[in-house]
Amino acid sequence: MSNNNNNGIDLFTTVDDELFEELNELVGQKVVYAGFWEDSLEDALEQTETEPADQTAFDLDLYLEDGIYFELYSTVFYPTLDSDALKGRDVVSQQMIEMGKKGIWLEEIAVDENDELVLVLGDEGEANLYLSIAGWRLEEWDELPED
Secondary structure (H helix, E strand, O other), X not given: OEEEOOOOOEEXXXXXXXXXXXXXXXXXXXXXXXXXXXXXXXXXXXXXXXXXXXXXXXEEEEEEOOOEEEEEEEEEEEOOOOOOOOOOHHHHHHHHHHHHHHOEEEEXXXXXXXXXXXEEEEOOOXXXXXXXXXXXXXXXXXXXXXX
């Protein structure tokens, strides 16, 4: 379901059956680039600022090999289903870098008890990281961003 908030930003916030089927077609694709945003949409909307070491929710772009990318908002990273969320921008970035050395694939699309999106990232068949996402958009890309 798409939700247009008060600031005119059109984001998906929940997953219905039709959207789940569409997203499931992306499973198995390699993640070719992940870029974290310096400032979060949540902080901007609430006019607050979270210290990077205390941060648990992140905004990032996740580029898939077929020319689709996710704009992910308020994304929380979990190493396992029963673990606490990873905390701190450096910790989460390091986790993604370590996974990237082996290659990162979109292993599974899931939903939580509130029908919010969960992306399962891993290493070709092994789940290594669960991303719980409050809002997202799907876009197309022609060129990867430059670092």
